[in-house]
Amino acid sequence: MTYAAEISRANPSCFVFLVDQSASMNDPIGGGQQRKADVVADAINRLLAELSVKCAKEEGVRDYFHVAVIGYGHAVGSAFTGPLAGRDLVPLSQVAEKPARVEKRTKKVPDGAGGLVETTTRFPVWVDPVANGATPMCRALASAESLVSDWVSRHPDSFPPIVLNLTDGESTDGDPAGAAWGVQTHVTADGAALLFNLHVSAANAVPVTFPDTDIALPDGYARTLFGMSSLLPPHMRFYALQQGVPAEDLARGFVYNADITSLVQFLDIGTRATDLR
Amino acid sequence: MTTSPSFTSTSGDEPTRALPSGATYVEALQDTALCFRGTDLAGADVRVDALGRPRAISGNFASVFSVTVADGTRYAIKCFTREAPEQAARYRAVGEHLARLDDDWTVGFDYVAHGILVDGAWHPVLRMEWVEAVNLLRWIDRHVDDSHAVSRVAERFAHLVARLAEAGIGHGDLQHGNLLITADGSIKLVDYDGVYVPALAGLPAAETGHRNYQSPDRTAAEFGPEVDRFSSWVVYLSLVALATDPSLWRQLRAEDAEHLLLAESDFADPAGSFRLATLTGHPDARLRGLAERFQQILLHHRAAPPPLEPLDPLDGVELSSGENFGDVEPSGPRLPSWMVERLEPHMPAPPPLVRFSHRAPALAALTRALLVLLPFGVPAAVFVDEAVAVADVSAVLAWAAVTAAGYRRQPERARAREARAERKRLANARLAAEAQATRVDQDARQAAEAAERSRAEQDRRRQDLQQWHDQRLRAHQRAVKVHLDQIDRDRQGSAARMHLEEQRLLVRRQKAHLRAELAQFRLATAGVEGVGPTQIANLEAVGIRTAADFVGVRYEVDGHDRVAIFVLADGRAVSAARVGEVSAVLIDQWRERRTAEVEATRPTAVTPVEHRALRIRFTAERAQLDAEHQRVLADAEVRFGELRAELRAAQVALADELKTANTATAHTRVDHDRAAAEAAVRLERAERAAAEGATRADAFRPISYRGYLRFLLTGRN
Numbered sequence: 001m002t003y004a005a006e007i008s009r010a011n012p013s014c015f016v017f018l019v020d021q022s023a024s025m026n027d028p029i030g031g032g033q034q035r036k037a038d039v040v041a042d043a044i045n046r047l048l049a050e051l052s053v054k055c056a057k058e059e060g061v062r063d064y065f066h067v068a069v070i071g072y073g074h075a076v077g078s079a080f081t082g083p084l085a086g087r088d089l090v091p092l093s094q095v096a097e098k099p100a101r102v103e104k105r106t107k108k109v110p111d112g113a114g115g116l117v118e119t120t121t122r123f124p125v126w127v128d129p130v131a132n133g134a135t136p137m138c139r140a141l142a143s144a145e146s147l148v149s150d151w152v153s154r155h156p157d158s159f160p161p162i163v164l165n166l167t168d169g170e171s172t173d174g175d176p177a178g179a180a181w182g183v184q185t186h187v188t189a190d191g192a193a194l195l196f197n198l199h200v201s202a203a204n205a206v207p208v209t210f211p212d213t214d215i216a217l218p219d220g221y222a223r224t225l226f227g228m229s230s231l232l233p234p235h236m237r238f239y240a241l242q243q244g245v246p247a248e249d250l251a252r253g254f255v256y257n258a259d260i261t262s263l264v265q266f267l268d269i270g271t272r273a274t275d276l277r
Numbered sequence: 278m279t280t281s282p283s284f285t286s287t288s289g290d291e292p293t294r295a296l297p298s299g300a301t302y303v304e305a306l307q308d309t310a311l312c313f314r315g316t317d318l319a320g321a322d323v324r325v326d327a328l329g330r331p332r333a334i335s336g337n338f339a340s341v342f343s344v345t346v347a348d349g350t351r352y353a354i355k356c357f358t359r360e361a362p363e364q365a366a367r368y369r370a371v372g373e374h375l376a377r378l379d380d381d382w383t384v385g386f387d388y389v390a391h392g393i394l395v396d397g398a399w400h401p402v403l404r405m406e407w408v409e410a411v412n413l414l415r416w417i418d419r420h421v422d423d424s425h426a427v428s429r430v431a432e433r434f435a436h437l438v439a440r441l442a443e444a445g446i447g448h449g450d451l452q453h454g455n456l457l458i459t460a461d462g463s464i465k466l467v468d469y470d471g472v473y474v475p476a477l478a479g480l481p482a483a484e485t486g487h488r489n490y491q492s493p494d495r496t497a498a499e500f501g502p503e504v505d506r507f508s509s510w511v512v513y514l515s516l517v518a519l520a521t522d523p524s525l526w527r528q529l530r531a532e533d534a535e536h537l538l539l540a541e542s543d544f545a546d547p548a549g550s551f552r553l554a555t556l557t558g559h560p561d562a563r564l565r566g567l568a569e570r571f572q573q574i575l576l577h578h579r580a581a582p583p584p585l586e587p588l589d590p591l592d593g594v595e596l597s598s599g600e601n602f603g604d605v606e607p608s609g610p611r612l613p614s615w616m617v618e619r620l621e622p623h624m625p626a627p628p629p630l631v632r633f634s635h636r637a638p639a640l641a642a643l644t645r646a647l648l649v650l651l652p653f654g655v656p657a658a659v660f661v662d663e664a665v666a667v668a669d670v671s672a673v674l675a676w677a678a679v680t681a682a683g684y685r686r687q688p689e690r691a692r693a694r695e696a697r698a699e700r701k702r703l704a705n706a707r708l709a710a711e712a713q714a715t716r717v718d719q720d721a722r723q724a725a726e727a728a729e730r731s732r733a734e735q736d737r738r739r740q741d742l743q744q745w746h747d748q749r750l751r752a753h754q755r756a757v758k759v760h761l762d763q764i765d766r767d768r769q770g771s772a773a774r775m776h777l778e779e780q781r782l783l784v785r786r787q788k789a790h791l792r793a794e795l796a797q798f799r800l801a802t803a804g805v806e807g808v809g810p811t812q813i814a815n816l817e818a819v820g821i822r823t824a825a826d827f828v829g830v831r832y833e834v835d836g837h838d839r840v841a842i843f844v845l846a847d848g849r850a851v852s853a854a855r856v857g858e859v860s861a862v863l864i865d866q867w868r869e870r871r872t873a874e875v876e877a878t879r880p881t882a883v884t885p886v887e888h889r890a891l892r893i894r895f896t897a898e899r900a901q902l903d904a905e906h907q908r909v910l911a912d913a914e915v916r917f918g919e920l921r922a923e924l925r926a927a928q929v930a931l932a933d934e935l936k937t938a939n940t941a942t943a944h945t946r947v948d949h950d951r952a953a954a955e956a957a958v959r960l961e962r963a964e965r966a967a968a969e970g971a972t973r974a975d976a977f978r979p980i981s982y983r984g985y986l987r988f989l990l991t992g993r994n
Binding site: 006008009011021046049051052053054055056057058059096097099104109110111112113117119120121124149152156157160175177181182184185186187188189192209224227239242243244261262264265268272 | 293299302303304307308312315326327328329330333334335337340353358360392396397399412415488489530531532533534535541557584595618728735739743826921922925926928931932935936939940942943944946947950993
């Protein structure tokens with residue numbers, strides 16, 4: 001059985017986030033006013049916060065994961081800002097402790113009695129939006145591959161590394177499919193590294209979450225990214241279904257203009273991997 | 278901590294919308310006036326982390342937060358992140374059942390359906406009393422070397438298991454995180470999400486527990502008071518083993534591992550389990566017995582294990598609730614008998630030297646007599662008789678035989694032999710373990726090297742594939758370029774031809790224009806000096822009437838005269854009578870002047886009709902070439918797609934192949950890593966056993982034949 005390894009401090013796994021920081025990320029996301037770069041930076045910061053909460057125990061955040069955030073645009077390299085700037089794989093406890101800053105964000109939320117009320121929350125920021133230069137996706141994937149390859153050789157028994165690529169899809173340094181397959185050739189005894197893709201697009205098309213076919217996808221970039229994405233492991237599919245997201249047998253870790261932070265909730269820590277019922 | 282926990286549950290109209298995530302709860306809890314609006318928790322203080330955000334303690338199904346209200350009461354607020362079926366009803370049933378008990382392991386809770394407001398929707402929370410305690414793993418980390426404390430927790434745990442069985446309760450997830458040890462050493466059992474109470478009979482389990490504590494055969498269908506049997510064996514055996522031999526804590530688990538002494542893989546493959554083998558092969562007989570019992574359960578009753586069989590009858594255990602052995606030295610409360618009775622303490626002090634205890638008086642007398650007489654024996658043999666020598670030797674031999682037999686009969690001598698044999702065996706075992714560790718290390722190194730080579734080989738194959746594709750792509754691009762270049766040349770040729778044609782037409786038109794215009798300049802009316810009617814008539818006779826009729830004049834010598842020869846428009850050469858050289862020059866100058874005048878007004882372009890005809894002709898040609906260009910590009914694109922598809926197919930095939938190879942490599946490496954870790958522990962244990970064996974054997978130092986003789990002689994040893 002694959003994708004069932006225990007994720008623990010003694011046997012941690014790793015996350016590599018790839019963030020598209022090319023000039024095209026300045027464009028607004030389809031059907032919205034937000035820039036793609038803002039959407040993607042927000043998604044990364046939420047994912048990191050979510051992961052930190054997921055792995056928090058009595059004594060603090062445990063190093064169930066080591067996390068890298070690689071940006072690609074005018075250059076390919078660590079996208080962390082603040083104290084973690086320049087670092088690749090960082091133990092999760094350090095990530096949780098060292099955001100670049102904690103922003104106070106004010107928003108209006110329902111007060112439960114039919115009205116709206118303003119409330120302030122502290123929002124940790126590790127990655128700032130950047131939009132500058134070309135889209136060297138192949139180089140970014142190669143960079144992820146080298147981290148993954150190194151990880152599996154040091155942790156051959158771990159839950160396989162997860163690479164999550166957040167992009168608008170328009171690779172400028174060649175067909176990313178080969179580099180994508182390269183990432184997925186690295187395996188632990190528990191299975192091959194997983195490559196998931198979040199496609200943020202300026203096109204105003206219907207959002208898609210974990211499809212099992214590329215027929216409904218609006219363009220060639222989306223289809224290429226779909227083809228590059230790993231199949232969702234069974235237990236992740238189970239949790240997707242539990243959250244009301246229809247994820248078929250051949251559903252892939254691909255999301256088009258939709259939320260990806262739910263991915264963190266798909267991770268099993270401690271308990272036995274849940275079987276599909 | 279309250280002394281009488283309460284258990285309540287408000288009505289169970291559970292929300293149907295998806296539950297918030299852990300981080301979403303963290304956001305909501307930053308404004309407790311809002312998220313707990315209308316409840317007594319409104320405005321309460323939430324414990325925060327270093328970033329000033331609510332600090333979570335998360336499990337797979339929920340995150341728990343510490344919330345303190347104005348009067349100082351502290352609660353644990355559990356926020357659910359994954360749906361649990363019939364949650365409210367379960368908590369109600371559990372609460373009602375626990376309320377009837379008077380047990381100190383319980384923690385009070387309220388299930389509040391409208392517990393927390395997140396993004397405008399109410400979600401349930403579980404409000405629990407806050408317990409000051411540490412979970413079992415952290416407690417063991419701190420107290421593992423205090424065998425007494427560990428053994429008492431083992432006792433209390435066995436007691437807890439018995440209480441649960443009596444009360445008909447199944448916790449469902451007995452594990453280190455849910456077993457909390459308070460400062461006074463009592464055990465609190467928390468997390469009642471998966472608890473079974475009789476009122477829930479017939480439902481499936483809400484969860485199937487921590488992987489390192491559950492039978493691999495457990496399913497959600499099993500939900501009853503027996504649900505904790507397997508995990509109670511796991512916990513109890515681990516605690517007994519640690520009380521017996523604290524070094525197992527470090528030897529059988531990685532630092533920070535989330536299990537006690539046994540884990541999922543040991544339950545799945547008991548026959549291949551090193552950890553289980555270490556316990557069943559332990560020198561301590563009672564631990565060994567308990568471990569063997571659990572091994573039997575794993576092999577034969579894994580799906581339906583028997584109840585826990587504690588080492589002591591439980592009714593003999595008294596647990597004084599006032600005793601404090603959290604961080605304070607224990608002050609002599611009674612130990613479980615299996616601890617008291619343990620024959621081999623963990624680190625034995627060197628045993629006292631063993632001495633001979635039984636001296637046969639006859640043998641002692643004989644030895645003394647012989648010692649006195651022997652000095653006389655040799656001179657007697659030399660000076661008295663050879664027979665005396667024979668007697669001497671016989672006597673000595675007989676004495677030697679008798680004392681040797683006496684030595685062999687000594688009970689200490691048998692024990693010494695045993696201890697020495699054991700020392701040798703353990704020393705050999707240590708050598709074997711050493712050799713094994715070296716071999717395993719070598720294997721692991723070789724495996725790592727092989728993996729490295731295979732990685733380089735895989736890189737090469739991927740590069741080869743990419744090169745193969747690049748070459749094909751370049752060849753394709755070259756062929757396309759050649760074709761497109763040809764079309765470009767054809768286009769240029771076509772454009773050049775059109776230009777030429779246009780020029781030709783223009784020249785023709787200009788010539789026609791010139792002739793037509795020049796034809797209007799009649800020589801007769803030109804008034805050229807010296808050209809009278811006679812000459813005009815003569816010129817007309819040879820065909821020259823206008824400036825258009827000739828194109829030039831040349832001169833030929835005829836004897837002494839130069840004759841003017843007119844070149845006609847059709848190229849013929851004529852001469853006119855009485856037109857001399859001088860007149861001819863003037864006529865030609867007239868023609869040139871007229872020509873210059875006419876040329877100034879000549880047309881500079883072809884006629885629109887001609888132009889249209891030309892354009893139609895060449896546009897068709899051009900369109901054909903453009904179409905071909907488009908076709909070549911489209912074909913190239915199709916072919917490019919094909920090449921890419923072929924590359925992707927080849928990449929997928931290669932990736933699958935590499936994945937298979939790498940999976941085998943990963944398994945090999947895992948096996949080697951495990952073997953190396955196990956060999957290291959085996960060596961460590963063999964070294965300790967050998968050292969202990971040597972110490973035990975050293976206690977028999979006085980037990981030797983020589984020592985025996987001395988003992989016979991002096992009575993001392």
